[in-house]
Amino acid sequence: HESxxxxxxxxxxxxxxxISEPQPFPLPVTDLAQLGATEREQMxxxxxxxxxxxxxxxxxxxxFRARLLQLTEQEQVLLVTMHxxxxxxxxxxxxxxxxxxxxxAFSEGKASTLPELPVQYGDYAVWxxxxxxxxxxxEQLGYWREQLQGASAVLELxxxxxxxxxxxxxxGTVKVEIGEETTREVNELSRREGVTLFMQLLTAWYVLLxxxxxxxxxxxGTPIANRNRAETEGLIGFFVNTLALRVKLSGNPxxxxxxxxxxxxxxxxxxxxxxxxxxxxxxxxxxRELSHTPVFQVMMILQNAPVAGxxxxxxxxxxxxxxNTTAKFDLTLSLSEEGKEVGGWLEYNADLFDEATVAxxxxxxxxxxxxxxxxxxxxxxxxxxxSEGERRQILHRWNDTSREYQARCIHELFQEQAERTPAATxxxxxxxxxxxxxxxxxxxxxxxxxxxxxxxxxxxxxICMERSVEMIVSLLxxxxxxxxxxxxxxxxxxERLSFMLEDARVAVVLTRRSLTSxxxxxxxxxxxxxxxxxxxxxxPAENPVSSATPExxxxxIYTSGSTGRPKGVLGTHRACINRFEWxxxxxPFARNEVCCQKTxxxxxxxxxxxxxxxxxxxxxxxxxxxxxxxxxxxxxxLAKREVTRIVLVPSLLRAILDTAAExxxxxxxxxxxxxxxxxxxxxxxxRERLGERCLINLYGCSEVCADVTYYELPEHxxxxxxxxxxxxxxxxxxxxxxxxxxxxxxxxxxxxIGGAELARxxxxxxxxxxEKFVPHPFSAAPGALLYRTGDLGxxxxxxxxxxxxxxxxxxxxxxxxxxxxxxxxxxxxxPAVSSCVVKLGEVVRADGRDGDARLVAYVVxxxxxxxxxxxxxxxxxxxxPEHMIPAHFLMLEALPLTxxxxxxRRALPAFxxxxxxxxxxxxxxRSPVEELIASIWSEVLGVRSVGVQDNFFE
Ligand code: AMP
Ligand code: MG
Numbered sequence: 001h002e003s004x005x006x007x008x009x010x011x012x013x014x015x016x017x018x019i020s021e022p023q024p025f026p027l028p029v030t031d032l033a034q035l036g037a038t039e040r041e042q043m044x045x046x047x048x049x050x051x052x053x054x055x056x057x058x059x060x061x062x063x064f065r066a067r068l069l070q071l072t073e074q075e076q077v078l079l080v081t082m083h084x085x086x087x088x089x090x091x092x093x094x095x096x097x098x099x100x101x102x103x104x105a106f107s108e109g110k111a112s113t114l115p116e117l118p119v120q121y122g123d124y125a126v127w128x129x130x131x132x133x134x135x136x137x138x139e140q141l142g143y144w145r146e147q148l149q150g151a152s153a154v155l156e157l158x159x160x161x162x163x164x165x166x167x168x169x170x171x172g173t174v175k176v177e178i179g180e181e182t183t184r185e186v187n188e189l190s191r192r193e194g195v196t197l198f199m200q201l202l203t204a205w206y207v208l209l210x211x212x213x214x215x216x217x218x219x220x221g222t223p224i225a226n227r228n229r230a231e232t233e234g235l236i237g238f239f240v241n242t243l244a245l246r247v248k249l250s251g252n253p254x255x256x257x258x259x260x261x262x263x264x265x266x267x268x269x270x271x272x273x274x275x276x277x278x279x280x281x282x283x284x285x286x287x288r289e290l291s292h293t294p295v296f297q298v299m300m301i302l303q304n305a306p307v308a309g310x311x312x313x314x315x316x317x318x319x320x321x322x323x324n325t326t327a328k329f330d331l332t333l334s335l336s337e338e339g340k341e342v343g344g345w346l347e348y349n350a351d352l353f354d355e356a357t358v359a360x361x362x363x364x365x366x367x368x369x370x371x372x373x374x375x376x377x378x379x380x381x382x383x384x385x386x387s388e389g390e391r392r393q394i395l396h397r398w399n400d401t402s403r404e405y406q407a408r409c410i411h412e413l414f415q416e417q418a419e420r421t422p423a424a425t426x427x428x429x430x431x432x433x434x435x436x437x438x439x440x441x442x443x444x445x446x447x448x449x450x451x452x453x454x455x456x457x458x459x460x461x462x463i464c465m466e467r468s469v470e471m472i473v474s475l476l477x478x479x480x481x482x483x484x485x486x487x488x489x490x491x492x493x494x495e496r497l498s499f500m501l502e503d504a505r506v507a508v509v510l511t512r513r514s515l516t517s518x519x520x521x522x523x524x525x526x527x528x529x530x531x532x533x534x535x536x537x538x539x540p541a542e543n544p545v546s547s548a549t550p551e552x553x554x555x556x557i558y559t560s561g562s563t564g565r566p567k568g569v570l571g572t573h574r575a576c577i578n579r580f581e582w583x584x585x586x587x588p589f590a591r592n593e594v595c596c597q598k599t600x601x602x603x604x605x606x607x608x609x610x611x612x613x614x615x616x617x618x619x620x621x622x623x624x625x626x627x628x629x630x631x632x633x634x635x636x637x638l639a640k641r642e643v644t645r646i647v648l649v650p651s652l653l654r655a656i657l658d659t660a661a662e663x664x665x666x667x668x669x670x671x672x673x674x675x676x677x678x679x680x681x682x683x684x685x686x687r688e689r690l691g692e693r694c695l696i697n698l699y700g701c702s703e704v705c706a707d708v709t710y711y712e713l714p715e716h717x718x719x720x721x722x723x724x725x726x727x728x729x730x731x732x733x734x735x736x737x738x739x740x741x742x743x744x745x746x747x748x749x750x751x752x753i754g755g756a757e758l759a760r761x762x763x764x765x766x767x768x769x770x771e772k773f774v775p776h777p778f779s780a781a782p783g784a785l786l787y788r789t790g791d792l793g794x795x796x797x798x799x800x801x802x803x804x805x806x807x808x809x810x811x812x813x814x815x816x817x818x819x820x821x822x823x824x825x826x827x828x829x830x831p832a833v834s835s836c837v838v839k840l841g842e843v844v845r846a847d848g849r850d851g852d853a854r855l856v857a858y859v860v861x862x863x864x865x866x867x868x869x870x871x872x873x874x875x876x877x878x879x880x881p882e883h884m885i886p887a888h889f890l891m892l893e894a895l896p897l898t899x900x901x902x903x904x905r906r907a908l909p910a911f912x913x914x915x916x917x918x919x920x921x922x923x924x925x926r927s928p929v930e931e932l933i934a935s936i937w938s939e940v941l942g943v944r945s946v947g948v949q950d951n952f953f954e
Contacts, residue, residue: 121237171327446477482546487601564825568763649815
């Protein structure tokens, strides 16, 4: 023990101080021998806690003390600490060799056998400074400038947690191995391909990073010994340098081809390895960021410095193992070839990753390398990452949803329900009530009438009505006639309705007297129910017969289209029935339940609202349009009607929680949030306000009958994102990369949906249908398809899916689906507009709650517009539905472009509603009335300065 303080010089003075400080020991170091085993153990425990609390560079002290406590009589300890600033990995080998030589010599009473050093580190430093200047330095730096220009600043790895603003260097490690067999094959392949082991393993590492991130341009750092002159080989000192290796993986090359690219990049880097990495960083001037390291965040090391194990005569030596709890980078893959096997460690940033995630990654590396050597001629997208077990889990176990469901039509099930409960209330609309018998009779009469004018399977009937009993009668009648309905929202602009009618070629449009003016240009047959009801009522009351099957069309619902034209989704009976049955089974109706209908027919979510309860004998309360837009009145209605279930978009849920001090709806037990991401913040507030009522996050889209995955929120939420959950009955969700390969758990990809709920495609759009409904790669069933949603997500460890957003320019605004491209196309058609971009801007709130989102249009227009966005507002009003009209128009001189000439969306000026009004030119209020109005507007709109010429709606 004495040797500790005397034999060797301890370089780091702080560590030295800690080690010689007696506090943690109740006894002087020399009395340790007297301690009993339990006391020792307790002290070791205490030291472990102490270690964890110390800064990284001081942790060695308690660790070392703990080791002292465990010493046996025969053991001796030798401590050397060397700071990295004066040594490197290679130096350790030199040190060990020299200690061994000196110890051996001195223990035999001989003199030092070590030869004199030809140069010292100082000589090297002087030489390096003299050499790396002027042209030589310029040439070297020029190489790196060119190599690293335009590389992305961050590799967006799929992390378990989002990146903190300040990197903490907390870390951990997991073991990596590739096995003896694979090691042999890798070495063989290296020989065949004329590359080093390092290049091979690095190429595999690039493939893994690409598959994990989808980023095809990746920079990985690697240390290089930088001792390429014989004189420096025997020196202890800091020679090591870092090379930033940038490789492009674009075009899905074969592994061999990529290996060639990696080889070139490595050789180029080796030829320019002299310039220190810090000089390159200085030269590149990357934007300063404390959340990640500059230039690269992922490293790969192949230890090949000669480190001999220390052998000393007459002594048995053991190594003190210590757990690594730090990480300098997001990931460092550190490998070495020991004996017959390549293995090592994967060090990870513990702020970003869980150990299990990184362990899985290490497994993927192993599988990948083994798959590479099996056939290196394959394209990198086709190489296996997952084990068979993982693949089975992701493709099959988590999609094992098969359940019986009835192959029936919607109207058939309704008819049967009407027979079971003829006198039960079916519909409630303000003062009006209708029982099942009556509803069935009226629908039958209209259905007979429709059949009489030639309506049948696969024909379309337009329904242009406000929410009312007649609207539901019409829906049922169209289905009973065997046909499909096309909702035509009377609020939509003329142009939009005309387009839909022309595109869909409906057999007839059902409407009301008050709305006939909404269809002035329409030449086809229109049936105004109010005027014609007497003739309809003369029709038979019995259920009509049609040849419709579950595979026939039930509806066509138009949704925003990115090319400027909306597209009609072809929905079938089969898909609807599957959706209904899943919910009936999973969340069965109890006695006395009441549902409500408040979603516009133009959204697929309305289908469950209407038929889900009606096919089960549950009454549906139709909520008038103006009430749906008024949260307090909506709540009042829900309370008065004793509604027990509601489906709503998160923005309405938020509005309800925001506006009502009380949410007095004790009967409302089931809350289904759908159509848009449900934030953890909103879910949290729901729990606070509404206790443990059932809150379900449903995910899906029009093309898959609205709902395909679900997640029931637990009583206590974590801080995480709210998942969209697992696929419902007879539905599969796959998460695939750009090459339609399944991505592993935790890795994000595009969500593809398979199963019973797929629509038949888009009306009259075979190309688009083929693009979005693609052959099912994992199903043996002939003709099976998957729908590609354009949504991004990933599987979590428990089989739930987490939703990330879109892979394109589709957005959701208050639950309504909008293709920004559609608005842009229409705006661009305005004669004065030369170019434009539409974005979804988020108003950031100081209280941390979710902000309010609004559409913002950035427009470049000529003189003709006179800088008046009001004209664009009016223009759009005639062409697109209200929810697609931007809230703000920012007039720009030109759109910012990326180096490649595309619009640089990120460089668009930030959207700030508090100053947006100033764009039109500001004239201050001049009279008390103007001032009052301005202050009211400013309060209502949250806009700082309202001028006399500002338009409220702009
Ligand atoms: P729609 O066709 O109008 O139903 O819109 C479908 C789109 O809404 C999906 O592709 C998603 O982008 C989004 N969406 C629907 N439900 C959810 C949900 N629960 N969480 C997040 N996004 C959702
Ligand atoms: Mg939806």
